[in-house]
Amino acid sequence: MGGAINYAAEVYTMYCTFFGLREKPFNVTPDPRFLFLSQSHQEALGHLLYGIEERKGFIAITGEVGTGKTLLCRTLLDRLGPQVRTALILNSFMSEIELLRSINGDFGIATDGTTRKALIDTLNAFLLDEFRDGRNAVLIVDEAQNLAPTVLEQIRMLSNLETERGKLLQIVLVGQPELRQKLARPELRQLNQRIALRYHLRPFDRRETSDYITHRLLVAGSHGSVKFTARALTAIFRCSQGIPRKINLLCDRALLSAYVQGTLRIDHRIVHQANAELGQPAPGRFASLGSIGLRRGFLIAQGVIFVLALTAGGVWLGYQRPNSLALARFVLGTMTEPPSPQPTPPAHADTAIEPVPSTQPLTAPQSEGILFQTASPEAAQEQATLTDVQDLASTEPVALLAASLPDAAPSGLEGEVLLRALLWEYHRTQPQRTEGVKTALSSVASSFGLEMIAVRTELARLKQFRVACLVETYPPSVPAPSLSIWRGATPEHVALMDANGEVQRYSHEEFARMWFGRVYLFHHDGMALRQILVRGQQGAEVRTLQQRLRELGYFAAEPSGIFDAETAEAVRRFQRDHALQVDGAAGPVTKIMLAHLVGNSRHEAAQP
Incomplete structure (x- = not known):
C-alpha cells in the first residue's frame, strides 16, 4: 500500500516538472490561495x-x-x-x-x-x-x-x-x-x-470555467506551457457542468493523461478520455435516438431553428438598436429632453440630500475645418455630430471608456459624459425589459461597444476612483435598484449624478444605508485588455502596469517593462487590498480596477 502511494506521489511530481509547475494546480482540497472569484x-x-x-x-x-x-x-x-x-x-x-x-x-x-x-x-x-x-x-x-x-x-x-x-x-x-x-x-x-x-x-458558465482553469494554472506556477484548446475547454465545461470540484478532477486526470502521452497540449480527445476514466457519462449523447438517420434529422432541425433564430435576431436588433443620431445629440449636448431616469428619493427637510443642477451645459466641440460637403447646413450639422460620436466610440484606451470628454458639471471624472449617455439609453429601454439590472445594463453597454463588469468595493476605495462608474443603490422610497454615476465624496457628503446631469448629495450615513458595495465598471473590449500578464513577460503593457502600480504606491522600482518577481508581488498586494482574486497575474479585472484608480487620460499623457 505504501509503495503504491509513493509511486503515485512520484508520478505527480514528475508531471509537475514536465509542465513546469511548482505544485499540482487542481487539488480538490480547499486552499484559499486558489480561490477564484467568479x-x-x-x-x-x-x-x-x-x-x-x-x-x-x-x-x-x-x-x-x-x-x-x-x-x-x-x-x-x-x-x-x-x-x-x-x-x-x-x-x-x-x-x-x-x-x-x-x-x-x-x-x-x-x-x-x-x-x-x-x-x-x-x-x-x-x-x-x-x-x-x-x-x-x-x-x-x-x-x-x-x-x-x-x-x-x-x-x-x-x-x-x-x-x-x-x-x-x-x-x-x-x-x-x-x-x-x-x-x-x-x-x-x-x-x-x-x-x-x-x-x-451558481456553477461557472463557459467563460468562467476557462478563466478558472487559467487562474489555477497561474497560481501553481505555470508560465503558459500548458495549452488547453478551445474545444477542450468546451468539453470540460460540458462534462463538469461548471462545478469547480468536477473541473478539478477532470483537469487533473487530463494533465496526467497528457503527461503519459508526452504532450503539453490538451485537446478535447484527452478530456473525453479523462472523463471516461473517471467513470462519468459523456455529455450530449443521443441516447434516445437509436440511428444515425435520426441523429442527422435532429441536427438538421437544429440548423433550421438556428437560421430562424438568426433571422428573428436581426429583426429584433433592428428594433432595439439605439437611435444613433439621437444618442449623438445627447452626448454632445444638443438634445434638450432626454428621457426621465428612474425615480430618486425626494429631498426632505430632515435628510442630507441636496439636489444640485448642473451649471455648465454640454456643448459640442468646435470644428476646425470643413471635413466634407453636404446638401444642407442641417444635414452637415447632423453628420458632424454623428461623426464626433463615432470617433468617440472607436477610441481604444488601454482599459476603459475613460477618454477625455466634455462634462456637464465641474469636477467630473473621466468618461462621465459617455456614462450619462449609457445611463440615458438604459432608462429609455428599461420599460421594454424584463431581465435584471445587471443583464439589462450589460446589453446596453454592448450597444455602445463596451463590456461591463460588476464588482464589490468599499467606500474608501470608491473615493479614489478617477474614472467614472455606476453605483447601484437601494433608496428607501424607491422599490427597485437605482443606478447613478459616481462623482466623488467630501468629508461631509457623497455626490451622485443622474442621466440628466443633476447631482444629488447624500450624507455618508444616508449613502451607507442604501449602497451595499456594488459598482459597475465599463471598458472597451480589446485584445490588449484580455491578455493576461504573467511573470516572465516583457513589453510596453508590462511597463504601463508597473507605472500604474507605482503611482498607487505598490511598486517601488523604476518601471522596466519586465514582469519580474517584484512586479508579481506588487500585483498580489493590489489584488488583496481590492478584494480581487490574488494570483499575481494582471488579467482584465485587475487592469480595469487599476485604470479606474489611476485614470487614463492623465496616464496616457505621461507615456514615453
Whole structure:
C-alpha cells in the first residue's frame, strides 16, 4: 500500500516538472490561495462581509456539491480582520450540547459546563466582553443541511444574545440546497424568518470555467506551457457542468493523461478520455435516438431553428438598436429632453440630500475645418455630430471608456459624459425589459461597444476612483435598484449624478444605508485588455502596469517593462487590498480596477 502511494506521489511530481509547475494546480482540497472569484462567488463573499459588518445576525449560503462553499468559508476567515473573533464548525452531526461545547472551544473559552445553560452563560459573557471592546464574533457552520431540527433550534436561540445596538453573534449557515428545504419546514419557521441575507452559489458558465482553469494554472506556477484548446475547454465545461470540484478532477486526470502521452497540449480527445476514466457519462449523447438517420434529422432541425433564430435576431436588433443620431445629440449636448431616469428619493427637510443642477451645459466641440460637403447646413450639422460620436466610440484606451470628454458639471471624472449617455439609453429601454439590472445594463453597454463588469468595493476605495462608474443603490422610497454615476465624496457628503446631469448629495450615513458595495465598471473590449500578464513577460503593457502600480504606491522600482518577481508581488498586494482574486497575474479585472484608480487620460499623457 505504501509503495503504491509513493509511486503515485512520484508520478505527480514528475508531471509537475514536465509542465513546469511548482505544485499540482487542481487539488480538490480547499486552499484559499486558489480561490477564484467568479461573479457568483464575489457576490456571496460580499453578502457575507456586509452581513457580518452590519451585525445582521443570520446569513445563509447554499450551493450544489462541489461549488466551493468550504473554500468560500476559509477565504472569509482570511478576509476578516483581527477585530472579528471566529468559530468554524465543520462537523454538523452533533447534539445540542456537543454543538455548544464546540462553539465555546473554537472561541477559546471554557467547555467544562455540564448543562446547556452553563455553556450559554459562558458564551454570553465572552460575547459581551468582545462587544464592549469593539470586536465582533462570527459562528460559521459548514454542511448545515445535516443539522438536526433540534440543533438548528438551539442555534436560533443563540441569536437572542444581543444588545440594543446589535447582535452579539453573527451566524453563517453554509450548506447544500437541502438546507433551504429544511429551513422551510413549519417547525423551523422562526429560524427561517430570522435569516437576514441569503445567497445561492451558481456553477461557472463557459467563460468562467476557462478563466478558472487559467487562474489555477497561474497560481501553481505555470508560465503558459500548458495549452488547453478551445474545444477542450468546451468539453470540460460540458462534462463538469461548471462545478469547480468536477473541473478539478477532470483537469487533473487530463494533465496526467497528457503527461503519459508526452504532450503539453490538451485537446478535447484527452478530456473525453479523462472523463471516461473517471467513470462519468459523456455529455450530449443521443441516447434516445437509436440511428444515425435520426441523429442527422435532429441536427438538421437544429440548423433550421438556428437560421430562424438568426433571422428573428436581426429583426429584433433592428428594433432595439439605439437611435444613433439621437444618442449623438445627447452626448454632445444638443438634445434638450432626454428621457426621465428612474425615480430618486425626494429631498426632505430632515435628510442630507441636496439636489444640485448642473451649471455648465454640454456643448459640442468646435470644428476646425470643413471635413466634407453636404446638401444642407442641417444635414452637415447632423453628420458632424454623428461623426464626433463615432470617433468617440472607436477610441481604444488601454482599459476603459475613460477618454477625455466634455462634462456637464465641474469636477467630473473621466468618461462621465459617455456614462450619462449609457445611463440615458438604459432608462429609455428599461420599460421594454424584463431581465435584471445587471443583464439589462450589460446589453446596453454592448450597444455602445463596451463590456461591463460588476464588482464589490468599499467606500474608501470608491473615493479614489478617477474614472467614472455606476453605483447601484437601494433608496428607501424607491422599490427597485437605482443606478447613478459616481462623482466623488467630501468629508461631509457623497455626490451622485443622474442621466440628466443633476447631482444629488447624500450624507455618508444616508449613502451607507442604501449602497451595499456594488459598482459597475465599463471598458472597451480589446485584445490588449484580455491578455493576461504573467511573470516572465516583457513589453510596453508590462511597463504601463508597473507605472500604474507605482503611482498607487505598490511598486517601488523604476518601471522596466519586465514582469519580474517584484512586479508579481506588487500585483498580489493590489489584488488583496481590492478584494480581487490574488494570483499575481494582471488579467482584465485587475487592469480595469487599476485604470479606474489611476485614470487614463492623465496616464496616457505621461507615456514615453
